[in-house]
Amino acid sequence: MQDAAVAETEIAGLIDRDRLDEWIAQRDLPGRGPVQTFTRLKGGLQNAVFLLEREGGSLILRRPPLRVRDGHNATMLREARVLTALKGSAVPHPAVFAVCNDEAVIGTCFYLMEPLEGFARSGELPGSYATDPAWRRAMGEELVRAAAALGAVDYHAVGLADLGKPDHWHARQVERWRSQLEGYATATPGYDPRELPHFDTVGRWLSDNLPDDRRIGIVHGDLQFPNVMFSLDAPRISGVLDWELASLGDPMLDLGWILSSWFEPGDPEGKSPMVKPWDGFLSRAELIALYGELSGRDMRAVPWFFALACYKLACLLQGTVAAAKAGKVPENVGASVHAYSVWLTSKARQIIAS
Numbered sequence: 001m002q003d004a005a006v007a008e009t010e011i012a013g014l015i016d017r018d019r020l021d022e023w024i025a026q027r028d029l030p031g032r033g034p035v036q037t038f039t040r041l042k043g044g045l046q047n048a049v050f051l052l053e054r055e056g057g058s059l060i061l062r063r064p065p066l067r068v069r070d071g072h073n074a075t076m077l078r079e080a081r082v083l084t085a086l087k088g089s090a091v092p093h094p095a096v097f098a099v100c101n102d103e104a105v106i107g108t109c110f111y112l113m114e115p116l117e118g119f120a121r122s123g124e125l126p127g128s129y130a131t132d133p134a135w136r137r138a139m140g141e142e143l144v145r146a147a148a149a150l151g152a153v154d155y156h157a158v159g160l161a162d163l164g165k166p167d168h169w170h171a172r173q174v175e176r177w178r179s180q181l182e183g184y185a186t187a188t189p190g191y192d193p194r195e196l197p198h199f200d201t202v203g204r205w206l207s208d209n210l211p212d213d214r215r216i217g218i219v220h221g222d223l224q225f226p227n228v229m230f231s232l233d234a235p236r237i238s239g240v241l242d243w244e245l246a247s248l249g250d251p252m253l254d255l256g257w258i259l260s261s262w263f264e265p266g267d268p269e270g271k272s273p274m275v276k277p278w279d280g281f282l283s284r285a286e287l288i289a290l291y292g293e294l295s296g297r298d299m300r301a302v303p304w305f306f307a308l309a310c311y312k313l314a315c316l317l318q319g320t321v322a323a324a325k326a327g328k329v330p331e332n333v334g335a336s337v338h339a340y341s342v343w344l345t346s347k348a349r350q351i352i353a354s
Contacts, residue, residue, distance in 0.1 A: 011038050013066050014048050016106050020061075023105045024054075027098050029112065031057025046244060047076070051115060059097060063110035073109040077101055078163075079243045080111035082218070085158040090149040092237045116238040118231040122274045127232045133280025138235035140282035141290060143228065143258050146240055148294035151217045151251025164248030166216040173308055174203045177315040184322035191322040196341055198349040202311050205352040211301035214250060221245025223254045224261040225274050252301065255291050256309030259284050259302075260344065268346040270339060303351050310348035314341040 011017070021034040031054030039051040041060075048066070052059040062079070064072035080099045087095065094113040101109050119126055128135045155161060165172075181193045193199070220227075222245050229238040262284055263273040282290075292299040317337045324334020 011040070011050070014063065014106070015050065015061070019105050023100065023102075024112075029054075029057070029097050030059060030114075031055055052112075058115050059112045060094065060115050061110055061112055063106065064108050068108050073101075073103065075244050076109045076111065079246070082160065082163070082243050082246045083111075083113065085160050086150075086153065089153050089158075091153065092146055092149075092239045094239045094241070116229045116241075117233065118229040118238040120226055120229045120241060122226050123276065125275050125277070128235070129230065130277065132235075135235040136277070136280035137282055139225075139230060139275075140258075140287055142230070142235070142237045143223065144255065144287050144290045145294065146228070146237055147220075147223055147251070147254040147258060148291055150220060150240075150254065151215075151295055153218050155216075155218050155248060160218060160248070163218065163246070166248045169216060169249050170210050170214050171207075173312070174207045177312050178203055181315050181318055184318055188322040188326050191325045193318065195338070196314060196318060196345055198345040199311070199314070202307055202345060202348040202352060206304065206308055206311065209304060209352075211298075211304045213298035213301050215252075215297075216248055217251040219247055219249040219251055220254050221247060221257075223257050250305065251295075252291075252297060252305045253309060253312075255287070255302070256305035256307075257313070258287060259306045260309040260313060260347065262287070268343055268350060270343045270346075303354075307348040307351045310344040310351070314344040314348075317341045317344075 015038065017035065017038075024035070033055050035052045035054055037051075037053045039053075041049045041051055046065065048063050050061045052061055062076070064076055077099065080096050083093055083096045084099075086093050094116050097112045097114065099109075099111040100106075103109060124130065125136070129139065155163065178199075181196070181199065185191050185193050220240060220243065222242060223240065227242040228240050230236070231238045261274055262281075263271065263278055264284055288299055288302050291297070318341055320329055320337045321334050321341065323329040324331055324337075
């Protein structure tokens with residue numbers, strides 16, 4: 001009875017059980033009969049994710065948060081569209097079973113996908129990843145292979161030509177993110193973007209040093225450990241998750257994102273490894289060499305994408321800093337996020353100086 005009460009609390013306002021069961025019954029999905037258990041899964045600040053268990057089958061339900069805002073439903077349908085388009089590709093990803101664009105079913109759009117074996121997290125690694133350096137080495141290799149596989153997908157052929165705005169993508173990046181930072185200041189009294197060091201310096205360098213090798217493809221947008229499921233059975237990726245930032249752009253930005261999440265001696269002070277233990281992981285130079293081998297790209301352009309990843313992520317994180325200034329986020333969270341933003345722009349400054 002206590003477990004049932006907890007389950008009801010977890011789904012309150014997020015799922016209408018009767019309507020969902022009726023909707024599921026009309027489709028060919030894993031399992032039989034009504035959903036017997038709902039388990040809300042941890043991870044993912046922007047959306048709510050549930051494991052649904054039926055007789056003989058399990059499903060993952062992904063929906064926007066309780067307070068659905070403008071754009072949330074469109075983003076959810078977009079995620080499902082990208083995952084569906086990747087079917088048959090070399091990109092490890094969960095299969096989409098069904099998509100619902102009728103908000104009357106549970107109050108918002110949602111989709112159902114396959115459960116994946118393994119874990120997605122930061123912090124202490126589990127199982128053989130914690131004890132075997134070879135498994136940790138494979139984690140870096142697998143991330144790069146996933147990034148290269150996504151970059152190789154023909155976005156026209158899979159029906160995603162309208163996923164973003166590819167024209168002059170590289171030249172538009174600095175102004176795109178600078179204007180977002182300025183928007184935080186306009187909307188939030190007390191927020192001062194000048195407290196983020198090196199932002200203008202890095203932006204000028206990016207504008208003045210556009211890479212010669214420019215390509216357009218599908219970009220995941222947040223390819224790092226918490227958004228990737230690693231199998232506990234073998235050192236491999238079960239699937240890449242959290243596709244809400246997927247768009248068209250230069251696929252090498254995903255490599256830059258991986259590099260920005262990495263940890264090496266000589267980095268600016270103020271950052272520790274995203275996962276532990278860290279010994280055994282590939283170096284950034286090894287990650288870059290592997291991506292070049294798999295993609296055929298000119299890897300001399302890597303510093304630009306590495307610096308852009310730091311620049312972009314620092315800007316995105318400043319949204320949380322501004323929210324803390326407005327009292328919408330705890331002050332300590334804002335301070336922590338600002339510290340990481342400073343690390344990112346400091347790393348970008350280090351990159352362009354070398």
